[in-house]
Amino acid sequence: DTGVSQDPRHKITKRGQNVTFRCDPISEHNRLYWYRQTLGQGPEFLTYFQNEAQLEKSRLLSDRFSAERPKGSFSTLEIQRTEQGDSAMYLCASSTISDTQYFGPGTRLTVL
Amino acid sequence: AQKVTQAQTEISVVEKEDVTLDCVYETRDTTYYLFWYKQPPSGELVFLIRRNSFDEQNEISGRYSWNFQKSTSSFNFTITASQVVDSAVYFCALSEAEAAGNKLTFGGGTRVLVKP
Numbered sequence: 525d526t527g528v529s530q531d532p533r534h535k536i537t538k539r540g541q542n543v544t545f546r547c548d549p550i551s552e553h554n555r556l557y558w559y560r561q562t563l564g565q566g567p568e569f570l571t572y573f574q575n576e577a578q579l580e581k582s583r584l585l586s587d588r589f590s591a592e593r594p595k596g597s598f599s600t601l602e603i604q605r606t607e608q609g610d611s612a613m614y615l616c617a618s619s620t621i622s623d624t625q626y627f628g629p630g631t632r633l634t635v636l
Numbered sequence: 637a638q639k640v641t642q643a644q645t646e647i648s649v650v651e652k653e654d655v656t657l658d659c660v661y662e663t664r665d666t667t668y669y670l671f672w673y674k675q676p677p678s679g680e681l682v683f684l685i686r687r688n689s690f691d692e693q694n695e696i697s698g699r700y701s702w703n704f705q706k707s708t709s710s711f712n713f714t715i716t717a718s719q720v721v722d723s724a725v726y727f728c729a730l731s732e733a734e735a736a737g738n739k740l741t742f743g744g745g746t747r748v749l750v751k752p
Contacts, residue, residue, distance in 0.1 A: 555737075555738070557739070557740075559740075564744075564745075565744060565745070566640075566727050566729075566742030566743055566744050566745050567681070567727070567740070567742050568742070569739045569740065569741070572737050572739065574737075579737055580736075580737055580739070613679060615681065617681075617740075619738070621734065621738075622734045622738055624671070624683055624686050625683075625738075625740060626683060627673070627680060627681035627682075627683075628680070629678070629679060629680040630679050630680065632679070
């Protein structure tokens with residue numbers, strides 16, 4: 525399968541724990557995006573990379589969130605000291621510049 | 637700031653009926669892209685169509701058709717002869733300019749329920 529993949533698909537954690545999600549983009553795509561979707565809402569932009577450079581972070585991305593894309597391939601999104609308000613679907617998308625973004629299946633995070 | 641509004645939160649139809657989903661957008665960019673994505677119960681966003689701001693031709697793909705009207709800032713989506721498999725949440729989205737990273741702004745989504 526050559527689409528965008530995300531791991532894990534589901535994560536349940538206790539408040540205060542750290543979690544890390546991984547996204548593997550379509551191989552020739554140099555842009556990678558992270559979005560967050562809460563129940564009943566549309567996805568909201570969090571951050572994006574062009575190759576290995578993180579070019580923008582949304583105000584939604586508090587200091588507890590960090591994202592990396594080493595070597596411009598896969599990306600990780602880490603949330604430290606999780607809070608119940610972090611419970612959401614975290615979506616990753618990839619594209620070439622100015623082209624359509626293709627989404628992965630998402631990681632559903634539940635913080636107890 | 638960009639904004640996408642999908643006024644219909646949920647639409648319920650009987651199979652074979654047509655259904656039209658409304659999308660209204662706001663942007664100051666002169667060049668932009670509009671999208672429709674489908675999100676079935678499995679959760680993955682599936683790309684349906686992309687339209688750039690200079691192309692106002694309507695498009696038809698099988699049972700799907702799209703009506704882009706720049707004068708009213710609308711990009712509506714019609715499913716003809718709906719089927720149960722069309723049941724999903726549909727999102728309209730607007731892409732910012734390339735210089736802003738082509739970030740997507742999504743509407744709130746319209747849930748379509750097609751009953752047999």
